[in-house]
Amino acid sequence: MPKNTETQAVGYRCSGIIKDADGAAIAGTTITLVGTTKKTMSDEKGFFLLTDIPAKTYQLQVRHLGHEPQLITLDFGKHKDIELSITLASESGQLETVYITSKSVNREIAERPVLTQVVNTKIVQDQPTTLVELLNRTAGIRVRQTGGLGSSSNVMINGFQNRSIRYFKDGIPMDYLGSGFDISLVPVNMLERVEVYKGVLPPLLGSDALGGALNLVTRQTTNQVLSASYEVGSFNTHRASLNLFHKSKTQHHFIGTDAFYNYSDNDYQANVNVIEPNTGTTYATRAPLFHNGFKNYYAEIFGGVSDTRWADELRIGLTAFGIDKQINYGASMNQAIGAATNHQDALVPTVRYQKSLFDKRLSIDQFATVNTLHSNRVDTAKGQYNWLGEFTPSDSRLGELVTRGTLAKLHFNYYTSRTHLHYKLNGRHDVDFNAVLTGFSRKGADPLGQRFASGEDVLSARAHYDKQILGLGLTSTLLQQKLTNQLVLRYYRYSTQATDADYQGNALTHENNNNRWGVAEALKYTLTEQSFLRLSMETALRLPEQDELFGDGDRKLTNFDLKPERSLNANLGFRTTFHQKHSLEINTFYRITHDMILQLPYNFLFSQSQNIDNVRGIGFEADGEVSLLPWLKATGNFTYQDQRVFDTGNPSMEHSRLRNTPYFFSNFSLNGSFHKIFSQQDRLQVYWFYLFVRQYYLDALPKDKEPDGFLGLWGSAKIDAQNIIPDQQLHTIGFTYTPAFHALTIGLQVKNVWNKAVYDNFRIQNPGRSIFLKLSYSFNEQ
Structure with a gap:
């Protein structure tokens, strides 16, 4: 009786990183080995792993909402594991004169009419880096601290400083949290990103800021x-x-x-x-x-x-x-x-x-x-x-x-x-x-x-x-x-x-x-x-x-x-x-x-x-x-x-x-x-x-x-x-x-x-x- 080749666990592996056009990791991407039951999703770092793959040629299907799907041919030879780096292009379609374009969230925010800069905390979440240090690497921003960990911080954006810069947590003014969620304390791996607004604020942020604002967006997940x-x-x-x-x-x-x-x-x-x-x-x-x-x-x-x-x-x-x-x-x-x-x-x-x-x-x-x-x-x-x-x-x-x-x-x-x-x-x-x-x-x-x-x-x-x-x-x-x-x-x-x-x-x-x-x-x-x-x-x-x-x-x-x-x-x-x-x-x-x-x-x-x-x-x-x-x-x-x-x-x-x-x-x-x-x-x-x-x-x-x-x-x-x-x-x-x-x-x-x-x-x-x-x-x- 012939053996079912799909159930043969010969130990071949396929792993990789899923990124968007900006180089940011894409979580929740569906990766399917066509013709088999093997299926997984990428994690927050964009990483995925499939194991126990029999030696033959497969089609690997990669799909994520808002991006063009990819179909990749994989040929597993003897003792051959495959490692991939996959970049998904933004999905676009055309219907007569109506154009639909999907971009990464970070890029979409950075391209708003108001001057906005997105600090991607995900790419440094595993580094022993503070949020203050990360902001200080951003153009137009200077954060000054009165000492070491826990000292007060003063953010300056385009010359404005102190309370002329407003702080938000997921779009909500942060005054009610006192110093509990201060930028000098919150770890970068708790944040999805930091949105930096220079000058004019969008209507969704209600504040009397003069010089701009920081919106600390906490990690978003459905998993x-x-x-x-x-x-x-x-x-x-x-x-x-x-x-x-x-x-x-x-x-x-x-x-x-x-x-x-x-x-x-x-x-x-x-x-x-x-x-x-x-x-x-x-x-x-x-x-x-x-x-x-x-x-x-x-x-x-x-x-x-x-x-x-x-x-x-x-x-x-x-x-x-x-x-x-x-x-x-x-x-x-x-x-x-x-x-x-x-x-x-x-x-x-x-x-x-x-x-x-x-x-x-x-x-x-x-x-x-x-x-x-x-x-x-x-x-x-x-x-x-x-x-x-x-x-x-x-x-x-x-x-x-x-x-x-x-x-x-x-x-x-x-x-x-x-x-x-x-x-x-x-x-x-x-x-x-x-x-x-x-x-x-x-x-x-x-x-x-x-x-x-x-x-x-x-x-x-x-x-x-x-x-x-x-x-x-x-x-x-x-x-x-x-x-x-x-x-x-x-x-x-x-x-x-x-x-x-x-x-x-x-x-x-x-x-x-x-x-x-x-x-x-x-x-x-x-x-x-x-x-x-x-x-x-x-x-x-x-x-x-x-x-x-x-x-x-x-x-x-x-x-x-x-x-x-x-x-x-x-x-x-x-x-x-x-x-x-x-x-x-x-x-x-x-x-x-x-x-x-x-x-x-x-x-x-x-x-x-x-x-x-x-x-x-x-x-x-x-x-x-x-x-x-x-x-x-x-x-x-x-x-x-x-x-x-x-x-x-x-x-x-x-x-x-x-x-x-x-x-x-x-x-x-x-x-x-x-x-x-x-x-x-x-x-x-x-x-x-x-x-x-x-x-x-x-x-x-x-x-x-x-x-x-x-x-x-x-x-x-x-x-x-x-x-x-x-x-x-x-x-x-x-x-x-x-x-x-x-x-x-x-x-x-x-x-x-x-x-x-x-x-x-x-x-x-x-x-x-x-x-x-x-x-x-x-x-x-x-």
Whole structure:
């Protein structure tokens, strides 16, 4: 009786990677060995594997929605395994004069009329790379941190910075999460991508951003997923993440969790000035930071229903997070802090409902949350420390940060409601309506804190903040789909009420109501299939945030006199790709901003948000990618931005650069990919990143004191070096190795290879050379 050749397990294998035209991995691709029962799907890295294939010739069918299917002939000979790299082209079809084109999600977002850049976190998810480092490799973006892991971060996009840049999590403003989902904490492998908006925001993002926004898009999946990572590195740093997702057999119910943990002693070496306790003399030395530890946890459990008659998706979540931070310095590194600590925690319920109606012409997306964030600060050292950790007791003071000390406990109550409606008028016009309603109140107590003249605790006086942002957008496709126009009208309103005290304990009451209108226009014109131009302009308003007005109960002081920022912004850009391997993008911007809000040092311990009267900014950036060899890719970008104050009333400082703001920075990288290193199925990626930041200045510098070189790009400033944040050059090298068992990946990275002194926001020193090892495991049940 003849044998069934298909059931003969002779051990031949077929494996490969599925990619789109942009080189991004395609998950969920169906791979079928025609004429057999062997079938599989690609995982999140685009990898697939078929085993136990008998020796004969087959047709391999590769299919994914939105891409052209492929049929590949495979001839399995004796002892012959086959490894493939398959690129799926976007699917296109033609019916008379109607053209249908499908692109990858990342490319579709990057080609919107508004200036958008997509940071693909998937390609680095196995590297021990932070999101801050990844963003700093992106043209037009500079993220500055006040130290190591867990330190505060300040994002700058095209010259705008601080709260002029808004943050979103899956399209929802992130204020309700406090510092729990900060970009310096969230691991890259928890994200699908980061959408960077420069200037004008699309109507689906409701915010009063002036300079742009970051939208952190969490991992999207419809499969059963188990993903985990653990990272260990210098300064006793430990980082872990866990992602679980399960969907029922009916595909109508799901449950999952996203969680991460961070810990670091942050005891890296820094250049400091030590005060000798006995003599009071000061000398410069290099010492490890000694009270700079940080740890946090974040966990979200969610569940819901999907694909039912009454809901495309209803998702209910509960998020818990906690942060513990030791404080080693204030707004600058002029004085050491050796005992003060800060704690923050919250329990956050959320609900999100999505539904499409009327043959999917109308879509509804509703999000809501009400939660309370708790913050505790302890400062009771009764003396002061120097940078060697030596303590000098003092009977005249209770604390280090403030003489009277603090045991402040604060409670921040938030509510957020976001409603987004999208309606397709016809094949050429879409309408979006977006409404974001947010509210905030703060109340607390501090037995050591300031008192009103009546004896009442100042923190016991409640502070209120309410804000409403309404947006209406019309997107039109014209001129046979060559021209896309997006018109957005926004309404801003906020009201505040708070009470503070002066040094004599007199009550200072603050009440304010303000409302304004803004309008934005974005155009994109397609030149060829691979290139386009886009232009955007807006008049926008940025309302002061609650922590800028009321402080944060920590080291940020109140400023009731803050006025909203007003700005006129324009962007012009060009992008092209050629041979599907190379790309070039060039963008320019122009800004005029009045009453710009900047966070500035109030003294060496505290900071305060203040208005800068008039700022004019112009700049340009370029970003390119080239495939040098089939296995080697090079990328590079640079950014120049000239932000200057005007109409200052001070002739010596007229047209000086904006203080504490980098004006030129660039990146270059090489990435190599290799296969079959130690086995037929393993993969190795090696990389090198280079970052350069041109010197900039802590305080405003007269224009005639700037370097004489072209655009200030070389030469030296004619001032005291203490006011200069010097040129900085950072090198990072590393590799990731994926063995034949593709669920596991090993990543090793060396940051700041040459151990250079790295300074950031207000000359605060960041870590030197450090080494990190990351293990990642991912299992997807198809």
